Amino acid sequence: MTDFTYLPDEGLVDALIMEIADLLRRLIEHGEAGSTVLLRLPLSPSRLTLDHCLGQGEIAVLLDAAGRSTIRETSFPGVWWTTHADDTGRVIAMLIEVAFVPHIVRADIDDVARGCQRLPGATNAARRARRTVA
Amino acid sequence: MTLLAFARGPALQAALLIMIAGIFWRLAGIFLLPPRAQHAAPRHSLAGRIGGGALMIVSRFIPHHTFWPRVAMSVVLSTTFHLGLAIILLGGAPHILLIHQVTGLTWPGLPKGLIVISSGLTLASMIVLLIRRITHPVLRMLSTVDDYLSWLLVFLPVLTGILLAGETIGGYGTLLALHILSVELMMVWLPFGKLMHGALVFAGRWGMGMNFARKGAAT
């Protein structure tokens, strides 16, 4: 049976590639990050054509917060394929981000400050956790 | 009720019924008129007369060479738009779908690009013919409301159809409703104006051809 999920996406993929090129130029010239949303585009469900075009890069970041997100660099440095899912695995957002480092990967200053406050008590917390397990 | 639901429902039913009743009224009214008494003996047999009728339907499509310089432009333009209409109606996939729904018949449609080109040629030739009608002093003098209304009610379906197929201007739902409503307006007017030639031209040529054959005149 033909895999009808692999559909003629070429036209839309060409347009996306041009948009990504434009975003990359802005990143290089002005240091401005940008992104383009994939989830609501009428691409074929498998998005294979775009995947083949962009390829795989060197880094993949796994984010485990409210749900599981993967932020994967493509074969084009600075072009990241980001997929956000809730913790049942349902995809809630999918976008191409063009940035040196995607915004969500960077630690937030307030979160860093809170962690800094928690740090001195870390050894005691670990000791307590080991005693509970034992 | 939305406009589209009205166009596809009650308006379609009313328009079709009016058109059918009107066409049968006109045809019955003509064919049941008393025939003129023929006192001379026929020159050809019945078969010959029938052949004459059939031949005239075809032969009148091409004007006699004597008239060609005068009528060439209007014949070419009219043929273009009639052929264009036929291609659109019989080759366009949505129209075949409608015919299939009503009669069960179906056949392969033509590529969309070809239909779009036909629509463009049809619209262009209709516009040129209208300009001619308005600017030519004799044609203008002879033209009545029937002429202009019939032109408009054929032009609108083709125009709304090409806009709908193009899917660039206007919402699909609104354009579809307008297209269907414009066709229904044409259907309602058809039996009562010169658009009735669509049915009468063949009957008229046939009758004339049989008559000429009876008299031994060329058809």
Place this chain on the structure above:
Amino acid sequence: MDDRETMTETLCAMLARRGFGRRSLLQFAIAMTSSLALPPSVAPVMAANLAKAKRRSVIWLSFQECTGCLETLLRSSSPTIDSLIFDFISLDYQEALMAAAGDAAERTLREAVAANKGQYLLAIDGSIPIKDGGVYSLTGGRSNVEMLAEIATNARAVLAIGTCAAYGGIPKAYPNPTGAVGVDDLVSGKPIVNIPGCPPVPEVLSGVLVHFISFGRLPDLDDRKRPLAYFGTTIHDQCYRRPFYDQGKFAKSFDDAGARQGWCLFELGCKGPTTHNACASLKWNGGASFPIESGHGCLGCSEPDFWDAGGFYTPLAGGSPPGWRNAGIAAAVGVAAGAAAALAARGRAASARHKAGPSPEETP
């Protein structure tokens, strides 16, 4: 923690209480900006606004409905941050979900309205019957018409959830025996958001709520008061089978060779071209699929009067023709009229001949 105490809690504090950090909120904001078709650059702004937002009261009234709209919203919730937005709103009255019943329920409604006057969002599902004084749908002896008029007066905005509340839906289908109408036909002077669909896509409601909580206003609406972000395009414009439509490749019957190739379902009655909704992009059941992807044409369930728009399997190019019997009657009427006209003409001709006397050929 008492519900009333948490009314002043910010979303950020609530998330921190549940162990979620700022990255979680940013994940959620990215998902919401995508869902609302806002530029992705708005996500950090939305996240910051959401962090500061306080709880909002929602009163939900169910009228002439099948409960499908509520079920679809309930089924969409899972232990995810998306469902937290429903936890973050204070659903102060909802008859199917609340524990209170009878007088206690009515008291709850009165207190919720009084405590949040002018600030609560009023969500309605189901149509409102108006015939015969609205007797066809009563709650606690009160008609829906009366309840809507009273509760809408002090609402900040009204959300008409589902096609029944938006346009009248199934109860309004011909012959509409109860006189069912949508919210917009009865409420004036209040911002109304229609979220049609039978049922509506659940993400639409969460998107509208998030937009309202983050930016303090309702999202941009189209001429039918539907959020443009979700109803601005047709299913046809977002459908992944569109290349087949453009190439003229149509399935002719269910499960034929074309259908198995995933060809366009236009000829099988798909109403995608005239239906505005987000099903083709957001999809259903957590993005699993939507009707066309599962092989069935769109029913057009988010459009007004979709039940009365002809058959679901009649293509848009077709309609409801009169039928051969009626056509035959019309033809017979035409023939009769034509015959009468011809007879009259014959009569006039005969009378004229009689007046003129015998013709020269006939005189001996």
